[in-house]
Amino acid sequence: MENSKVKILFVCLGNICRSPAAEAIFSQKAISAGVAGRLEIDSAGLNGYHDGEPADQRMIRHASQRGYKITSVSRKIIPSRDFVYFDMIVGMDNFNFKELKRLASPFGAQEKVFKMTDFASKCSANEVPDPYYGGAAGFENVLDILEDCSEGLLNNIEL
Numbered sequence: 758m759e760n761s762k763v764k765i766l767f768v769c770l771g772n773i774c775r776s777p778a779a780e781a782i783f784s785q786k787a788i789s790a791g792v793a794g795r796l797e798i799d800s801a802g803l804n805g806y807h808d809g810e811p812a813d814q815r816m817i818r819h820a821s822q823r824g825y826k827i828t829s830v831s832r833k834i835i836p837s838r839d840f841v842y843f844d845m846i847v848g849m850d851n852f853n854f855k856e857l858k859r860l861a862s863p864f865g866a867q868e869k870v871f872k873m874t875d876f877a878s879k880c881s882a883n884e885v886p887d888p889y890y891g892g893a894a895g896f897e898n899v900l901d902i903l904e905d906c907s908e909g910l911l912n913n914i915e916l
């Protein structure tokens with residue numbers, strides 16, 4: 758049933774590195790678990806600096822080496838729509854989380870806001886750090902954290 762889908766929006770700052778990777782990894786894990794049809798998955802950024810652009814080429818390359826295809830196009834979050842439409846809005850770091858809580862407040866949607874590392878199981882990270890200004894190790898670290906947290910999130914939701 759269309760309206761029984763759990764709708765999840767992943768959010769970072771620019772929507773070109775972390776949240777597009779989260780979207781691709783979580784989607785792939787949902788497909789592997791046979792539950793993709795029960796989910797609607799999207800990503801957005803807090804700023805619109807990269808609106809309409811594909812994800813960062815470095816992130817696309819690192820993710821593809823692990824078998825994930827990142828296809829999303831950057832868009833800015835639309836609070837009046839996204840906080841109503843989505844069931845869970847999942848930020849990547851502490852700043853994202855704080856901003857999402859603030860933006861959700863006028864829509865009474867603060868309880869929909871989470872941080873990706875809330876769902877960590879094996880890793881001990883408490884946020885997904887911004888890899889934009891760093892090197893290859895930063896992108897690999899983001900992917901490690903996202904793989905772990907995506908599994909945790911998938912196990913956490915009732916489908």
Ligand code: 4NP
Nearest residue numbers: 769770771772773774775889
């Ligand atoms: P993201 O990384 O939030 O993981 O997409 C960033 C990419 C670009 C910018 C900031 C963060 N930027 O401001 O250009």
